Amino acid sequence: MADSWRSLPGPENVARYELENGIVLLVRENDTSPSVVITGSLLVGAVDEPAEQAGLAAFTAACLDRGTERRSFEQIYEEVESIGAAIHVAGGGHVTHFVGKSLAEDLPRILDVLADLVRHPTFPEEQVEKVRGEILTALAERANNTQAMAALAFQEVAYPPDHPYSRSARGYPETIQRLRREDLVRFYREGYGPRGMIVAVVGAVQAETVRSQIEAAFGDWEGGGFRRDGLPEAPPPTEVRRKVVPMPGKVQSDIVLGVPGPPRTHPDFLTASLANTIFGVFGMYGRLGRNVRDEQGLAYYAFSRLDGGMGPGPWRVIAGVHPTNVRRTVESIRQEIRRMRDEPIPAEELEDNKAYITGSLPLRLETNEGVAGALIEMERYGLGLDYLRRYPDLIRAITAEEIQQVVRRWLDPDAFALGIAGPPEEAS
């Protein structure tokens, strides 16, 4: 059998290079299949945009593939799709990602296209209008989606109005309507650059070859990056803050309940992630799933998620229930929060959850995308290339007492943000 320890990405099988302009490149060779994945992470995102321009970062990212100095939109995709490859660019909160996937033999072509659209986009006027129309239709679809509207309502009450996390990174119809091509061009010019950029390449390739390819594609890129002065405070809620979105014609309500959570680099993060697994992940949705789905039959889904990330991303529960069961479901969630705070996790349950988190590591790292994601995370948060090797011990060292303390610090059954979207009978 393959050696489980050695198969994980680590210092001796991941090549790490620093380019002179600040780009960090990580390469993991993997010959399992003749394919390759390249992922780039740029330090530019929705946190860099003002409130009145919500959606600017995402709109800008969505226009990168719409035309460059060398290629039209049609040419970009003719080149990509004719070789069975896929590319994708997406603007997020703190970072903007690009991803390419192709047969290993086609990496140079995909890299050439990706570098072109990241470095030389031209934002053709008529393409900007096309993208605007697509975003507006997507926002109209969002307005008719209970899950998305509950999530949006949650954000608005979980974070102070001046916090970027209180806004939608995809924007709103009014802000998207207002943005001009010049806004996108300026945002691109000021925000995009190699500083803080991380690239991961995983697949049937050779590290040294990749290094020279990346050097050629990005080595002479300069500058970039907004100054970031840190985010405003996101204090924990001191009461229940509720926002309801009535949506006539729907048959089910969606609930998002939670708080601003610990950032990825916060000392509480790892313990909170174990607590979250116990709370709403393990098996079929952890304790929440057992209570809300298995025992009461209230919902098809009721789970929790801890975002982490570069800021205080949410720690939240997501559930879809019949409108008449909203109140009961919220009560059940509060009950499970109380239990996490009041009672130490029983030894066996704790061991099961630790075994799950550590044991499932190889599975999460089975695909090239999975490995590329892990490499970016290790680099972005300064965890070290040996992090996955240390990870099982870090998890095993967490005690029931520490979990209880962390839950008490972050979750409160009487103080949380609550977004609800669904049939209007619940709107009262």
Place this chain on the structure above:
Amino acid sequence: MDGTQIVKRQLENGLTVVLREVHQAPVASFWLWYRVGSRNEVPGRTGASHWVEHMLFKGTPTFPKGTIDRLISREGGVSNAMTWIDWTTYFATLPADRIELALRIEADRMVNALFDPDEVEAERTVIISERQGSENNPRFRLAEAIQAIAFRVHPYHHMVIGDMADLKTMSRDDLYRHYRAYYVPNNAVAVAVGDFDGEAMLGQIEALFGSIPPGPVPPPPRREEPPPDGERRVILQGEGTTAYVDLSIRAPRALDPDYFPMIVLDAVMVGSGGLGMGGTTTNHTTRLYRRLVEGELATAVYGGITPTLDPYLGGYGATVRTGHTPEEVEAAIWAEIERVKQEPISEEEFAKALKQARAQFAYSSESVTSQARWLGFAEMMDSYEWFFTYLDRLAQVTAEDVRRVAQTYFDRRNLIVGWYVPEERRDDGR
């Protein structure tokens, strides 16, 4: 991966076993497939296959309720189950030295699931909630309406989740009978891919499954859909501000010689998707994208056939761009269909479809989970060879074949047109 490394055996009780050793990572994936899905259901018991799948997590004497998820999770594994129109499948992917757990669970619940009446009732509300969550989505409602008018006779008439009327009334015994009828080794295929010794794996499977007696499997559905005799249309009205348009056709089944020309046609029109089996690539160079999305009538185009046992649905759909109408979008889709019926597709379009298929095959072999899924899926349609001869058969398609299937299947008599049209609503709802 290629077909040479596959071991296929049949146990005496009729269980088909398909194995492939892969030693790149210390993981293994085990799948158990049953030839039962919503295709095998009659009115009054629609949704039974999917509900039975849920009940298989609700306990046996050996693995009481909740223990299956817990045992798999604490060994560091992931598991799930899926029900589709033609099949139901259960899988777990685990560290390779723990894969026996998945075998033990599947061998046990092939026979010993309890269907405790209280658990059946608790799950009834969960499944109703699952259905209501889908009903919140206009595209689910449109798909359901299209299936219902596309199939008057054949059981593809109803959705996998089942009709609400049946979810409210089906009894524990209805479900249990469905389970006992179809969950027998001679109606199942076991697939394992991963870091194990093939002989040892075969021995383990034999030891755990070999003593399960075979049973009489009900015959496949005999209610063949009569030939289409005219275009059918459905216009749904509902909430929201976005319209959707769908031009569906009754499509060839997976084993029909027309299946492969249809795959090429779909690739040219709307993109290769994942070989008609899910998976995502962009489709920005396809004919429908250029006409509809580049032409600013729609914001997305999608569609294509999926491999099925009986003739199911194919065709194309679009999300109508705000400010445009379903009429315009339908006319534009139809104009592209007319064009592909008249002129042969180009060499470049052909080459692109083939290269995309080749790349999709490479991507699909990245994980043992995905490999096992594909092998089992191919067994449900025919045999794992179906999967390995896929690229060759695609390469044999000619431009004339593509034009012929476009003409045959996109005849207006074979067309089912569906619109979802948002309507203004008063605030007091429906």
